[in-house]
Amino acid sequence: MIDDPARNPGLLKLDLYCKGMQLDESCFVEDDGGRPIMRTRAGLGSGLELILPDGLWTNVPVTEPFAKRSPYTLKKNRGAYEIYLDGKLAARVGLSPQPVWYDWKTSQGRAMRRVGTLQGTYLGIYPARVCEYWLEYPGHPHKDNCKFCSVGLNLGKDDGDEKTVQEVVEVAIAAWRESGVTYVDFNTGHYDGDTFIDILEPYIRRVKEETGVLIGVQTPPHPDLARYDRLKEMGVNRVSFCFEIFDRKRFEEICPGKHRQYGLNTYLNAVEYCARLAQKNTIMDEPWVSNGEIIAGLEDPQSSIDAIEWITEQGAIPTVCVFRPLLGTDLASAEPPRTEDMVPVFRRLYEACMEHDLPIGLAPNINVSLVMLPEEGRYLLDDAAKYRSKEFKLAVKKKLFRTKFLTAQKRLRDRRHNVHAERYPTAVTH
Numbered sequence: 001m002i003d004d005p006a007r008n009p010g011l012l013k014l015d016l017y018c019k020g021m022q023l024d025e026s027c028f029v030e031d032d033g034g035r036p037i038m039r040t041r042a043g044l045g046s047g048l049e050l051i052l053p054d055g056l057w058t059n060v061p062v063t064e065p066f067a068k069r070s071p072y073t074l075k076k077n078r079g080a081y082e083i084y085l086d087g088k089l090a091a092r093v094g095l096s097p098q099p100v101w102y103d104w105k106t107s108q109g110r111a112m113r114r115v116g117t118l119q120g121t122y123l124g125i126y127p128a129r130v131c132e133y134w135l136e137y138p139g140h141p142h143k144d145n146c147k148f149c150s151v152g153l154n155l156g157k158d159d160g161d162e163k164t165v166q167e168v169v170e171v172a173i174a175a176w177r178e179s180g181v182t183y184v185d186f187n188t189g190h191y192d193g194d195t196f197i198d199i200l201e202p203y204i205r206r207v208k209e210e211t212g213v214l215i216g217v218q219t220p221p222h223p224d225l226a227r228y229d230r231l232k233e234m235g236v237n238r239v240s241f242c243f244e245i246f247d248r249k250r251f252e253e254i255c256p257g258k259h260r261q262y263g264l265n266t267y268l269n270a271v272e273y274c275a276r277l278a279q280k281n282t283i284m285d286e287p288w289v290s291n292g293e294i295i296a297g298l299e300d301p302q303s304s305i306d307a308i309e310w311i312t313e314q315g316a317i318p319t320v321c322v323f324r325p326l327l328g329t330d331l332a333s334a335e336p337p338r339t340e341d342m343v344p345v346f347r348r349l350y351e352a353c354m355e356h357d358l359p360i361g362l363a364p365n366i367n368v369s370l371v372m373l374p375e376e377g378r379y380l381l382d383d384a385a386k387y388r389s390k391e392f393k394l395a396v397k398k399k400l401f402r403t404k405f406l407t408a409q410k411r412l413r414d415r416r417h418n419v420h421a422e423r424y425p426t427a428v429t430h
């Protein structure tokens, strides 16, 4: 592995998650077309969206105290943005462009960026009310939110409250047409009565019908696992279960609501069940992947690696976030993880996905800023040639999938243009 972040963009992405970055006074990100720093309901995203060398999209911590003592500084120099490491130029970077539709209004008069936000190049939507672990009400006298989470701190701030199906469809169409979005991710917290999938289904059906994009769903595990067969039939392409921590004792400490309500085994059973649905898939079906999501840095690195081994053995794909001690959260004063502890975790992420022939990096135009993608773990390999023949096979699959998907998208875009202009004018004409 090249161990100099100035020469290894993957290592730079990881090191910036762990150390954050200072902003020099020469930076005027929004005036220069960059995205505002938003504390959205995405929970972990609070930073500056940038594009690193090799086209790696990222979200760099800049507001938390640890970022104020970072060795990295972003400066603007003769019109270009550059990252310096200990005063030496490390990388020329781009600002992730602010979408034109962020300030457009929905038919109900709300700014579109309060309905959905771009995270990297995909659209993230949190359509329902706040996760109930954050609330106190009869039968739930004490908050038991996850300790790293900022979702309940954001009420009434950058992201709006409940959104109608009409508004979400308008924003999805605007993002699809103007930003070339190919993937929409729906996210909810916990609601008593396990209503989260019932809530999401009408949004999913309409967005799929109008745009044909790939759809992901991130909710707690539903006790009726057959609901995932139904989501698959509906055209959902990815289900993600955030159990965050594989160490049972740490899980109980950090995620008290999840422990009380579901328990770690319920999450693991859902990951496993949905991975089995992927094995039933034929070439004619919509793609389908099961994800297990963890946060590295909240447990021993070996435990994160054990989680990666378990998830990939099921045929599911791990999503690995780097812990960020967000302002205002219960863990605000904790330290972020050390880069040297994270390198083996992300290296193993890539290796395990390749060893289990998992379909990573196939979908077009999905650049994720909030996490290091499994395929980005390749930057951390000691022997980059190790998986050459598997990478070749994956590249062939990727080409076939992209051609099929983008051809279908172009047809749909042409077919729906007039319908959208008539039915959803706020999403098409400004």
Ligand code: SF4
Binding pocket: 043, 131, 132, 133, 134, 144, 145, 146, 149, 150, 151, 188, 189, 190, 257, 258
């Ligand atoms: S389940 Fe935990 S991480 Fe998810 S929104 Fe609720 S408190 Fe936050």
